Amino acid sequence: MNKKKLLIALAGNANVGKSVIFNHLTGLHQHIGNWPGKTVERVEGTLHFKGYTIDVVDLPGIYSLSTYSLEELVSRKYIAVERPDIVINVVDASVLERNLFFTLQLMELETPLVIALNQMDIAKSKGIKVDIKKLEQLLGVPVMPTVAVKGVGIAKLLDKAIETIEKKPAKKQSHVTYGEEVEEKIGKLVEKMKNVQLVYPPIYVAIKLLEGDEEIEREIQRLDPQILDIAKKLAGEIELIHGHCCSTVITSERYEVAGCIARAAQMLVSPIKLTKVERLHNFTTHRVTGYLTLILSLLLIFYSIFTFGDYTSGLLSDMLYVLEPLFASAFGTELVGNLIWGGVMEGLIAGITIVLPYIIPFYLILYFLENSGYLSRIAFLMDNVMHKMGLHGKAFIPMMLGFGCNVPACLGCRIMETQRERLLAAFVTTLVPCAATTVIILGLVGDYLGIQWALALYIFNLLIILVLGRLAFKVVPGEPTALIMEMHDYRWPHMKTILKQTWFRVAEFIKIAFPLIIVGSLVLKLAEVSGLLEPIAAVLSPVTVVWLGLPAITGITLIFGVLRKELSLVMLAALLGTSNFAQVLTPVQMLVFTLVAMFYIPCIATIAALVKEFGWKKSLFITVFEIGFAIVLGGVAFRLLTLVM
Amino acid sequence: MEKRNTGRIKVPLTVLRKGEVGTVVSISGGHGKGGGFEKRLMDMGLTPGTRVTVVKSAPFHGPFEVIVRGSRLALGRGMAERILVEIEHK
Numbered sequence: 001m002n003k004k005k006l007l008i009a010l011a012g013n014a015n016v017g018k019s020v021i022f023n024h025l026t027g028l029h030q031h032i033g034n035w036p037g038k039t040v041e042r043v044e045g046t047l048h049f050k051g052y053t054i055d056v057v058d059l060p061g062i063y064s065l066s067t068y069s070l071e072e073l074v075s076r077k078y079i080a081v082e083r084p085d086i087v088i089n090v091v092d093a094s095v096l097e098r099n100l101f102f103t104l105q106l107m108e109l110e111t112p113l114v115i116a117l118n119q120m121d122i123a124k125s126k127g128i129k130v131d132i133k134k135l136e137q138l139l140g141v142p143v144m145p146t147v148a149v150k151g152v153g154i155a156k157l158l159d160k161a162i163e164t165i166e167k168k169p170a171k172k173q174s175h176v177t178y179g180e181e182v183e184e185k186i187g188k189l190v191e192k193m194k195n196v197q198l199v200y201p202p203i204y205v206a207i208k209l210l211e212g213d214e215e216i217e218r219e220i221q222r223l224d225p226q227i228l229d230i231a232k233k234l235a236g237e238i239e240l241i242h243g244h245c246c247s248t249v250i251t252s253e254r255y256e257v258a259g260c261i262a263r264a265a266q267m268l269v270s271p272i273k274l275t276k277v278e279r280l281h282n283f284t285t286h287r288v289t290g291y292l293t294l295i296l297s298l299l300l301i302f303y304s305i306f307t308f309g310d311y312t313s314g315l316l317s318d319m320l321y322v323l324e325p326l327f328a329s330a331f332g333t334e335l336v337g338n339l340i341w342g343g344v345m346e347g348l349i350a351g352i353t354i355v356l357p358y359i360i361p362f363y364l365i366l367y368f369l370e371n372s373g374y375l376s377r378i379a380f381l382m383d384n385v386m387h388k389m390g391l392h393g394k395a396f397i398p399m400m401l402g403f404g405c406n407v408p409a410c411l412g413c414r415i416m417e418t419q420r421e422r423l424l425a426a427f428v429t430t431l432v433p434c435a436a437t438t439v440i441i442l443g444l445v446g447d448y449l450g451i452q453w454a455l456a457l458y459i460f461n462l463l464i465i466l467v468l469g470r471l472a473f474k475v476v477p478g479e480p481t482a483l484i485m486e487m488h489d490y491r492w493p494h495m496k497t498i499l500k501q502t503w504f505r506v507a508e509f510i511k512i513a514f515p516l517i518i519v520g521s522l523v524l525k526l527a528e529v530s531g532l533l534e535p536i537a538a539v540l541s542p543v544t545v546v547w548l549g550l551p552a553i554t555g556i557t558l559i560f561g562v563l564r565k566e567l568s569l570v571m572l573a574a575l576l577g578t579s580n581f582a583q584v585l586t587p588v589q590m591l592v593f594t595l596v597a598m599f600y601i602p603c604i605a606t607i608a609a610l611v612k613e614f615g616w617k618k619s620l621f622i623t624v625f626e627i628g629f630a631i632v633l634g635g636v637a638f639r640l641l642t643l644v645m
Numbered sequence: 646m647e648k649r650n651t652g653r654i655k656v657p658l659t660v661l662r663k664g665e666v667g668t669v670v671s672i673s674g675g676h677g678k679g680g681g682f683e684k685r686l687m688d689m690g691l692t693p694g695t696r697v698t699v700v701k702s703a704p705f706h707g708p709f710e711v712i713v714r715g716s717r718l719a720l721g722r723g724m725a726e727r728i729l730v731e732i733e734h735k
Contacts, residue, residue: 064688068681095716098690244671244693247684252692259714281717287704380719384707392721393708482721483708484685489717 006054007082008161011075011106012090013099014061015488017118020148021090022058023497025158032504040074049158065105067215069417079111080200085165086112088157093123093130094489096266100258103139104176110201114161115143122489127270135265149494175203176257181241182250185210185234192230196223210235211247277490284377294381302403305361309435312357320349339525347521350564351514358435359509362404363502371493376485383483388466390473392483395425402432406602407513408505410609420478423614427622428469430602433461439566440597444590448582461598512612513605520563520604543631548596549638550589561597562604568597588641592634600630658709658728661699667730669695682724690714691728
């Protein structure tokens with residue numbers, strides 16, 4: 001076996017430049033997967049350095065190593081079980097105290113550690129100077145200053161990491177010294193656990209038991225329930241002395257230590273004045289200018305994406321359809337040729353003409369906004385609106401994504417903290433009219449009934465989202481969580497990181513959506529050539545004709561819409577033999593058809609994304625619910641609209 | 646309003662006006678065990694004895710923007726209401 005293999009993990013708070021450092025280290029040799037059985041992303045990469053093959057794992061950005069979120073649990077398990085050769089703790093020099101709070105916890109895990117003291121430039125502009133030697137000395141851990149966005153210090157950081165691994169530091173690393181009573185209790189527990197086989201270091205387990213950590217408690221319960229009882233008793237004693245619960249006492253003391261180290265190692269050189277960055281923050285979160293900026297940016301983003309997407313999509317589709325005669329001559333225009341072109345290729349083309357023009361710019365902009373810090377301001381501004389649905393501000397972000405495409409939006413629900421909130425956010429997101437739905441709304445209602453009707457439909461859609469979101473929030477059990485979010489300073493993002501993040505998201509999208517779109521397209525083509533469409537339309541006619549008052553043919557086009565929503569309109573034109581819908585549909589029919597198309601089902605790729613995130617049962621439930629809801633809504637709308645129009 | 650002036654008394658963070666500073670006294674638990682968010686707030690630096698500066702709140706009962714230990718946090722109103730502080734007088 002090759003002995004020169006190393007494993008490095010990157011750990012740190014969110015928004016400290018961890019992924020930028022990761023990208024510097026690993027280039028394009030990256031791989032995004034999921035942690036086994038968890039909906040937490042696992043980002044890995046490889047690099048070759050000084051004869052070593054180094055696997056780098058980018059752990060999720062977290063603030064603590066407790067069990068508040070899946071991310072925290074996954075991270076600490078990884079460090080304790082997989083035992084990376086070294087953990088690079090990325091620390092934001094401009095918010096030293098809070099970052100060191102996390103560092104201290106890493107030290108409690110007794111993992112070999114190197115600190116990348118990042119964002120030295122931002123710290124400097126805030127008037128914070130950090131004494132590196134002093135920090136090293138206080139922590140007993142090597143520290144390397146870096147400015148990741150400019151690539152400064154990365155090579156040295158890697159050198160330092162390798163050097164530290166090769167030196168094999170004396171295993172005992174100092175950990176936080178808590179107050180006397182707490183230390184005494186930790187000592188007692190460690191003594192009790194002498195003969196127990198533990199995954200985590202004994203001191204860590206002792207601290208976590210005192211903190212009442214659920215996962216560790218379960219583990220100890222299994223191994224030796226007696227220890228758990230003792231821990232509870234000891235925690236009670238601490239509570240009695242301090243008047244706060246034991247977990248609070250320990251967290252406070254840990255912060256106390258972090259604060260002492262931070263104050264000793266940093267110097268405030270220039271008086272704190274309002275910097276440009278701060279003025280921008282104030283402007284973009286102001287109760288008037290903030291909302292104005294938000295509305296204008298969203299309009300600008302959507303306008304430019306749709307304009308660009310529409311143009312590029314047309315161009316790409318023209319280019320790809322040049323291939324049609326080639327296929328025709330190669331496979332003929334009989335059954336096989338028809339299936340290959342009309343089924344497989346048209347599915348593929350559909351995928352390409354959507355992904356490239358819409359999804360790519362969308363992700364680029366999204367990551368730009370995220371890395372620069374604007375997304376957190378949007379969440380701040382939209383928090384109260386999202387609260388109406390029992391969600392908090394962060395949920396606005398997947399919803400915003402949903403206006404482009406529901407697939408990335410569903411995947412984007414991972415930014416929510418709990419599984420329940422992820423599900424609620426995803427449900428709401430599938431109701432958002434995506435780019436394809438917009439094609440129907442504008443192409444049918446907008447063109448034939450006027451833009452005011454299209455706008456009315458949008459507003460109606462938002463109302464429905466609000467109502468159904470609220471309903472779902474009441475129905476799905478669990479406690480709501482509120483916003484607790486850091487708003488880091490604005491900064492100019494690292495473009496290469498944005499490009500790579502976009503690239504990996506697009507690749508993920510292709511993997512989820514393309515096979516389904518192609519297979520689906522093939523199945524529909526098969527149904528078409530085998531003459532199944534007419535009978536299907538007939539079977540559906542009680543719903544489409546009697547209840548919804550639509551032409552029978554819409555039953556078929558709505559099925560096509562499952563593939564991609566705008567197909568329901570494109571197919572309608574093809575099957576009715578005209579693209580002048582005014583001749584074949586009444587205004588009421590147009591509105592009802594659009595309403596149904598807006599709500600009736602998340603498209604097949606969205607369903608796939610839902611399945612990936614939440615499993616079959618929940619996805620099926622959402623799908624069936626939305627079909628039922630759209631049919632009921634369409635029928636009611638048909639009857640009401642007939643009265644007024 | 647009277648409550649504000651009684652000095653060393655615990656008030657929810659939401660009582661503080663723009664620019665005012667408070668010291669965290671405790672975090673009142675929600676219903677149930679509610680340990681989750683309490684721990685989270687502590688992990689973000691809001692431990693008892695910590696000074697919190699209220700920067701502003703978003704309109705229509707929106708979240709609070711506060712500065713804690715040199716970092717800027719957004720706290721949902723429901724969350725801010727549970728943070729009990731002593732107002733610091735200049």
